[in-house]
Amino acid sequence: MPKFESIKQLEKYRGKLLSSRKPPQVLVCGGPGCLPMGSEEVAAAFKSQMKKRGLKGKVVLKESGCQGMCAKAVKLMLRPQEITYQHITAEDVPLIVEETLMNGRIVDKFCYQEPDGAIKAHKSKVPFYQGQLPIVLSRMDLIDPGSLDDYLAAGGYQAVQKVFGGMKPDEVIDAMERSGLRGRGGGGFPTGRKWRLCREVPGEVKYIICNGDEGDPGAFMDRAVMEGDPHAVLEGMIIGGFAIGANQGFIYVRHEYPLAVKRLNQAIEQVRKVGLLGANILGSGFGFDIKISKGAGAFVCGEETALIASMEGQIGEPHPRPPYPAVEGLWGKPTVINNVETWANVAAIMNNGPEWYAGIGTENSKGTKVFSLVGAVNNTGLVEVPMGTTLKQMVFELGGGIRGGGEFKAVQTGGPSGGCIPKQFLDLPVDYDSLQSVGSIMGSGGMIVMDEHSCMVDVARYFMSFLHDESCGKCTPCREGTGQLLEILTAITKGEGRPEHLPLMEELCATMRDASLCGLGQSAVNPVLSTIKYFRKEYEAHINQKKCPALVCRALLKYTVDPETCTGCLACVRECPANAIHGEAAEPQDIDQELCVKCGMCQAVCKFDAVKVES
Amino acid sequence: MKNDSVNLTIDGRKVAAAAGTTVLLAAKAEGIDIPTLCYHPELKPEGHCRLCVVEIGEAPHTRLVNSCTFPVAPGLVVQTASERVLASRRMVLELLLAQAPAAELIQKLAADMGVYETRFKKGHPQARCILCGQCVRTCREVVGVSAISMAFRTPGKKVATPFAEESEACIGCGSCVFICPTNVIAYSEKDGVRTVWGRHFELQPCQKCGNYIAPKAQLEHWAKITGEPVESFYTCRDCR
Numbered sequence: 001m002p003k004f005e006s007i008k009q010l011e012k013y014r015g016k017l018l019s020s021r022k023p024p025q026v027l028v029c030g031g032p033g034c035l036p037m038g039s040e041e042v043a044a045a046f047k048s049q050m051k052k053r054g055l056k057g058k059v060v061l062k063e064s065g066c067q068g069m070c071a072k073a074v075k076l077m078l079r080p081q082e083i084t085y086q087h088i089t090a091e092d093v094p095l096i097v098e099e100t101l102m103n104g105r106i107v108d109k110f111c112y113q114e115p116d117g118a119i120k121a122h123k124s125k126v127p128f129y130q131g132q133l134p135i136v137l138s139r140m141d142l143i144d145p146g147s148l149d150d151y152l153a154a155g156g157y158q159a160v161q162k163v164f165g166g167m168k169p170d171e172v173i174d175a176m177e178r179s180g181l182r183g184r185g186g187g188g189f190p191t192g193r194k195w196r197l198c199r200e201v202p203g204e205v206k207y208i209i210c211n212g213d214e215g216d217p218g219a220f221m222d223r224a225v226m227e228g229d230p231h232a233v234l235e236g237m238i239i240g241g242f243a244i245g246a247n248q249g250f251i252y253v254r255h256e257y258p259l260a261v262k263r264l265n266q267a268i269e270q271v272r273k274v275g276l277l278g279a280n281i282l283g284s285g286f287g288f289d290i291k292i293s294k295g296a297g298a299f300v301c302g303e304e305t306a307l308i309a310s311m312e313g314q315i316g317e318p319h320p321r322p323p324y325p326a327v328e329g330l331w332g333k334p335t336v337i338n339n340v341e342t343w344a345n346v347a348a349i350m351n352n353g354p355e356w357y358a359g360i361g362t363e364n365s366k367g368t369k370v371f372s373l374v375g376a377v378n379n380t381g382l383v384e385v386p387m388g389t390t391l392k393q394m395v396f397e398l399g400g401g402i403r404g405g406g407e408f409k410a411v412q413t414g415g416p417s418g419g420c421i422p423k424q425f426l427d428l429p430v431d432y433d434s435l436q437s438v439g440s441i442m443g444s445g446g447m448i449v450m451d452e453h454s455c456m457v458d459v460a461r462y463f464m465s466f467l468h469d470e471s472c473g474k475c476t477p478c479r480e481g482t483g484q485l486l487e488i489l490t491a492i493t494k495g496e497g498r499p500e501h502l503p504l505m506e507e508l509c510a511t512m513r514d515a516s517l518c519g520l521g522q523s524a525v526n527p528v529l530s531t532i533k534y535f536r537k538e539y540e541a542h543i544n545q546k547k548c549p550a551l552v553c554r555a556l557l558k559y560t561v562d563p564e565t566c567t568g569c570l571a572c573v574r575e576c577p578a579n580a581i582h583g584e585a586a587e588p589q590d591i592d593q594e595l596c597v598k599c600g601m602c603q604a605v606c607k608f609d610a611v612k613v614e615s
Numbered sequence: 616m617k618n619d620s621v622n623l624t625i626d627g628r629k630v631a632a633a634a635g636t637t638v639l640l641a642a643k644a645e646g647i648d649i650p651t652l653c654y655h656p657e658l659k660p661e662g663h664c665r666l667c668v669v670e671i672g673e674a675p676h677t678r679l680v681n682s683c684t685f686p687v688a689p690g691l692v693v694q695t696a697s698e699r700v701l702a703s704r705r706m707v708l709e710l711l712l713a714q715a716p717a718a719e720l721i722q723k724l725a726a727d728m729g730v731y732e733t734r735f736k737k738g739h740p741q742a743r744c745i746l747c748g749q750c751v752r753t754c755r756e757v758v759g760v761s762a763i764s765m766a767f768r769t770p771g772k773k774v775a776t777p778f779a780e781e782s783e784a785c786i787g788c789g790s791c792v793f794i795c796p797t798n799v800i801a802y803s804e805k806d807g808v809r810t811v812w813g814r815h816f817e818l819q820p821c822q823k824c825g826n827y828i829a830p831k832a833q834l835e836h837w838a839k840i841t842g843e844p845v846e847s848f849y850t851c852r853d854c855r
Contacts, residue, residue: 477706
């Protein structure tokens with residue numbers, strides 16, 4: 001690949017790429033869901049089968065980024081037909097090569113199946129994809145993330161071309177402001193305004209940072225983007241650097257994302273070589289470079305001032321604002337920090353125009369948002385929907401409804417410090433403001449769906465234990481508050497709750513929200529307050545009746561054997577780790593409540609459904 | 616710009632404050648008392664304790680900020696003792712009472728606010744550290760050696776020397792002990808040896824009167840930062 005010294009050279013090279021003949025492609029999903037399920041083995045099987053069948057050079061094999069629908073791993077995308085296959089193992093490969101690649105026939109058993117049995121082979125017919133509007137994820141099942149050619153052929157770096165082809169920094173910022181893009185890391189601060197603030201601060205040296213410290217349990221949006229389309233992040237940052245007047249960018253990635261680090265490094269090397277990073281990019285006179293800074297995995301380092309402290313080699317603790325990073329950031333210089341997904345939106349906005357972007361979404365939340373839809377839904381995975389899509393659409397259309405046909409109970413948005421939204425708000429359009437109005441947050445885009453098997457007290461306890469562990473401990477309300485909330489919630493799940501605990505938690509939460517130093521402590525109260533507000537009866541059942549209606553809190557459960565159904569097969573006796581089950585063979589068994597540890601093993605192994613659990 | 620004066624309102628009073636100063640200092644200059652815990656005039660404020668919170672803005676868009684770091688701004692409206700502020704301070708003190716049941720200063724500050732008991736689960740009855748960070752900041756900013764720092768996050772957070780071993784950087788000056796508002800840092804002096812943070816420091820006697828001056832390590836530190844020979848510090852202040 002040549003070094004591009006002008007826009008013309010880049011354009012010429014792209015033209016050459018596009019004019020070459022495109023053979024059919026097999027894209028094996030290499031996303032976070034499919035990789036551990038064996039996508040490398042699947043890819044290896046394709047390689048050897050295609051060689052065997054003489055398809056080498058006639059069909060191109062690629063490993064793509066996350067294709068969404070992670071529940072159906074390993075996923076395949078066959079182009080140009082856009083056929084999606086699911087649950088693929090290495091053993092399935094010969095059949096796919098024979099039938100689909102050689103004979104052009106669709107194999108039904110690898111296709112998505114509707115609950116009514118209808119087979120959906122093409123991506124455009126699968127409901128999971130139908131409700132989506134991929135912008136950030138648009139190249140996920142299209143390109144090989146390690147190939148700059150692929151990115152260029154898909155229109156990559158066209159936005160850089162456009163910006164350097166005659167736009168002024170102020171015009172770029174104007175466009176960002178008009179697009180209405182708000183920070184995708186959770187805060188929701190208008191991106192264009194943030195850039196302008198930083199641009200207007202006097203100073204020769206400015207920095208931009210990409211925040212890739214994604215740490216929410218169950219969230220992998222940013223990881224998927226960094227791994228699956230690293231150049232989109234770089235392109236956004238180059239434009240951002242130009243607009244703000246920064247010549248150095250940093251990507252802060254947690255070291256638990258080794259593949260993201262590898263792909264980003266690879267992408268940075270590629271664009272340095274062709275002159276899209278470095279001095280005098282495309283002959284514009286503007287120079288810009290990007291370095292990777294690895295985080296050690298503290299959740300709080302996703303908070304921008306803590307992130308900066310961590311990058312400076314200090315303890316990863318937040319600092320009071322003001323001063324804001326836009327004024328005094330990394331090493332005291334004006335700094336813009338945006339999340340991975342925010343950066344990945346920039347090129348699309350430049351290419352299609354701010355009006356196009358602002359035409360998507362709701363009044364105050366423009367564009368699309370990537371969510372990791374997980375929990376008790378059939379189709380878990382990564383989705384990108386226009387702002388304003390309702391929770392109902394997300395859960396029942398894209399998500400394919402509750403797994404196992406159960407009852408929807410709540411959805412938790414925004415990561416560990418988000419709130420739990422109950423059934424009555426299923427029609428809520430998902431955007432920054434509406435989520436806040438019901439006591440939750442957009443956060444970075446976690447979306448955990450819960451059914452009737454989730455105990456909301458236990459859910460609050462779980463998230464509080466996470467937040468307590470991850471609280472940096474600098475300020476009193478968060479450090480001591482998360483600990484005391486965890487103490488109380490644990491007591492309630494053990495049947496040791498007292499009626500005064502609820503008002504005490506509410507009072508404590510008010511102070512934590514008001515007086516904590518950073519967003520972690522301020523929002524840590526959301527899981528507690530939202531569950532108390534919407535599921536108060538469940539708390540009261542734990543506290544007053546010492547019962548857990550969802551049958552989750554072990555201390556409040558009682559396992560018994562129904563003497564009518566028990567055959568005395570002794571399967572439970574053999575499995576019981578506490579030797580708590582007694583009785584003669586072929587006679588009904590009895591569980592000693594003193595010895596029982598309530599592990600539920602007896603119920604799991606009983607073939608006759610004779611073990612009952614109640615609370 | 617630093618010499619400019621800024622007009623703001625504190626507790627209904629029109630106040631002029633030096634630009635660049637904090638709300639806490641502006642209030643203090645007006646004789647308005649805001650309780651503090653981790654604040655010290657000699658240290659860079661860090662906003663650890665959240666006792667000094669004040670309410671800023673005008674209803675309904677008010678919020679709490681810590682006054683020790685928040686800069687004054689033209690037209691800023693500040694309430695230092697609103698219901699919301701007081702409720703927050705009381706809650707912070709209640710949490711600290713539970714964290715450090717043996718810290719007398721906390722008991723006093725709490726009593727001043729009408730808080731005599733905590734409703735939360737108490738820590739060890741002898742616990743006194745409130746993690747205000749004054750010792751760490753003094754060691755870093757005043758002494759200039761950073762022998763101690765905060766270690767771990769919330770569940771096991773404590774002030775410690777690196778790897779909880781004897782700190783080579785420590786000069787045994789005892790500034791951390793002196794500054795600690797709850798007297799929690801163990802310190803002893805016996806037979807010409809000072810012990811702090813688990814390390815023993817030989818004390819240097821005055822060449823004239825024989826009274827101990829300071830640990831040898833501290834005098835060496837002085838020699839290093841002043842460029843004077845270490846022997847020049849072997850005479851105590853009284854005999855100089």
